[in-house]
Amino acid sequence: MNNSEFNLFSGGLTGAEAAFGEAAEKYNVKETNFSFEGHKLKRDKNVVILNDAELLRGQVSMEIVAETMGRRYHNAATIRKVIQVIFHMINHGHQIFAIGIIQQDKTVKGGTGWGVELGKFFHRPVHVFDQEQEKWFTWTDGDWKEDTPVISDKNFCGTGTRFLSESGQKAIDDLFARSFK
Numbered sequence: 282m283n284n285s286e287f288n289l290f291s292g293g294l295t296g297a298e299a300a301f302g303e304a305a306e307k308y309n310v311k312e313t314n315f316s317f318e319g320h321k322l323k324r325d326k327n328v329v330i331l332n333d334a335e336l337l338r339g340q341v342s343m344e345i346v347a348e349t350m351g352r353r354y355h356n357a358a359t360i361r362k363v364i365q366v367i368f369h370m371i372n373h374g375h376q377i378f379a380i381g382i383i384q385q386d387k388t389v390k391g392g393t394g395w396g397v398e399l400g401k402f403f404h405r406p407v408h409v410f411d412q413e414q415e416k417w418f419t420w421t422d423g424d425w426k427e428d429t430p431v432i433s434d435k436n437f438c439g440t441g442t443r444f445l446s447e448s449g450q451k452a453i454d455d456l457f458a459r460s461f462k
Contacts, residue, residue: 282435284309284461290373290438292316292366293324297380297393297441300450302326304457305439315369317362329369336365363392367440371399374438377407378456380449381442383418383425396440406434410452412442417452432460 289305291298293314302324305312314328317336322328371377377400381393389397389409400407400420407420408430418425441449 285311287311287432287435287437287461288313288373290315290370290436291324291440292370293322293326293328294443295323296443296445297449297453298439299323300380300445300453301378301439301441304453308457308461310457310461313373315366315373317366320362320366331366331369335369336362338365338368364395367392367396368399370438370440371396371403371405374400374434374436375405376432376434376437377405378430378432378437378439379407379409379441380412380445380452381409382413383409383411387425391442393441396438400438406430410441410449410456412446412449415448415452417456429459430456432456 287310289301289310289312291301291314293302293316302312312326314322314324314326315331316322316328317331379389379393379397382390384390388394397407397409408417410417417428417430419428419430
């Protein structure tokens with residue numbers, strides 16, 4: 282396939298999502314960033330502003346999110362919309378790439394973790410670059426296994442932490458270089 286047949290679905294936020302978008306642009310990969318009215322993005326390439334009805338498609342109980350992630354969320358109105366946007370990113374991406382930190386309970390830290398959990402729930406290939414261990418891992422048979430993933434599905438999601446480290450940036454750059462030589 283030609284690189285332009287691939288589609289990155291993301292959120293366009295500062296950090297990992299902006300880096301995924303920049304890499305997509307460098308390799309002539311299409312980019313779609315989902316957001317909602319009033320949300321400030323770092324990347325403004327092909328932004329889809331979800332209306333209230335579209336956001337509702339990603340609606341889930343915040344209690345379920347909190348229980349799944351083992352944490353509580355404040356500022357529920359904004360977090361709820363972010364969770365709804367994450368649904369659209371994961372729903373469109375048939376392969377999930379995330380940059381973050383894998384925790385002891387096998388979840389990923391922060392909002393990125395909800396995207397990873399949705400990817401698992403939707404039975405998508407899920408790959409996480411752990412910035413503390415500086416390695417890629419793939420979710421296989423109920424656990425994280427060290428891996429060196431490539432982008433192989435034409436519709437993929439790139440998401441992750443706002444606090445992108447140098448190793449996280451390099452992981453994204455290397456992922457695109459491996460996938461789109």
